[in-house]
Amino acid sequence: DYIFYTDWMWTSFVVFSISQSTMLAVGAIYYMLFTGVPGTATYYATIMTIYTWVAKGAWFALGYPYDFIVVPVWIPSAMLLDLTYWATRRNKHAAIIIGGTLVGLSFPLFNMVNLLLVRDPLEVASKYPRPTLPAYMTPIEPQVGKFYNS
Numbered sequence: 001d002y003i004f005y006t007d008w009m010w011t012s013f014v015v016f017s018i019s020q021s022t023m024l025a026v027g028a029i030y031y032m033l034f035t036g037v038p039g040t041a042t043y044y045a046t047i048m049t050i051y052t053w054v055a056k057g058a059w060f061a062l063g064y065p066y067d068f069i070v071v072p073v074w075i076p077s078a079m080l081l082d083l084t085y086w087a088t089r090r091n092k093h094a095a096i097i098i099g100g101t102l103v104g105l106s107f108p109l110f111n112m113v114n115l116l117l118v119r120d121p122l123e124v125a126s127k128y129p130r131p132t133l134p135a136y137m138t139p140i141e142p143q144v145g146k147f148y149n150s
Contacts, residue, residue, distance in 0.1 A: 045078035
C-alpha cells in the first residue's frame with residue numbers, strides 16, 4: 001500500500017545516499033591522493049554514470065520500463081570534490097574532510113531533485129506487472145513448529 005511504499009522509498013533514498021556518496025568520496029579521494037591529478041573525481045563519477053547508463057539500457061532491453069533504473073547524479077558532487085582538492089593545495093586531510101563533507105551534503109540534494117522527476121512508481125508497477133514465477137521459485141509456507149508437540 002501507499003504508506004508502505006513511501007516508508008520504503010525514504011529508507012532506500014537514505015541508504016543509497018549514504019552508500020553512494022561514500023563510494024564516490026572514498027574512491028575519488030583514493031584516486032586523487034595516489035595519482036595527484038585534480039579532476040580525477042569528476043572522471044571517476046563520469047565512469048560510474050556511464051556504467052549505470054549501460055545497466056539501465058540492459059534492463060530496458062529485458063522489457064523493464066525506462067525509468068526502472070534511475071541514474072544517480074554523481075558528477076556535480078564530484079566537481080565539488082575536485083574543487084576542494086584544488087583549493088586546499090594538496091592538503092590531504094583538508095581534501096578528505098571538507099571534500100567528503102561537501103559530497104555527503106550535496107549528493108542527496110542532487111538526487112532528490114533527480115528522483116522528483118521520476119514517474120510515480122506505483123503507476124508504473126500497475127502498468128508493468130511482475131511475471132509469474134516458475135514453480136521452483138514459488139514461495140512455500142514455512143513449516144516452523146510443525147513437530148513441536150510430537
